[in-house]
């Protein structure tokens with residue numbers, strides 16, 4: 001899971017969402033739950049709202065449409081951060097909409113929601129806060145753990161199934177590919193091959209589980225870097241700290 005910047009929507013789409021939110025607010029409270037599902041499935045809403053919202057979320061996501069929870073690519077569903085069954089009024093609220101893969105959206109997260117005891121959710125919202133404050137990704141293992149027993153980190157790992165199935169294995173493989181591409185990028189730079197440098201950056205940016213790449217860049221400048229990268233080739237850490245490489249990732 002990585003930090004995502006949420007832009008403003010085009011004015012027309014923002015107005016459509018506002019009109020739908022007002023329609024929901026005008027619906028008597030006991031009828032809202034049923035009405036929210038009907039509105040969400042309405043043909044004109046699917047065409048004029050759902051699709052452009054999903055496209056805006058895809059543009060916002062890292063890599064090739066990476067799921068904002070698990071980081072895997074080609075996510076194609078719009079998820080309600082606070083489920084619409086919990087708060088119908090947020091069904092068409094832009095800050096409540098995230099891009100999710102169907103595994104996260106339906107199999108793991110679904111309608112689950114837990115309050116943080118204050119006004120927020122116990123689930124990390126990557127569009128509002130930095131997930132690295134709560135989650136730590138083991139690069140070699142591909143396994144997430146909660147930072148200093150962060151309750152948000154623990155609940156996020158659990159509710160999104162971040163360590164379930166083959167996810168850790170695929171992340172560990174992504175880390176191996178990333179280390180190879182870093183070396184390839186350095187060789188291309190030494191040879192003055194700008195085209196190949198760009199190709200390597202593109203590969204690193206677009207591989208599945210974009211969180212691996214950003215976790216490596218994050219760890220490389222952390223206090224624990226020497227320990228984390230001790231088992232890796234010595235130049236991997238130097239490359240992750242390289243100003244030119246980091247600039248290509250807007251770090």
Ligand SMILES: [Zn+2]
Nearest residue numbers: 067070101104
């Ligand atoms: Zn996912």
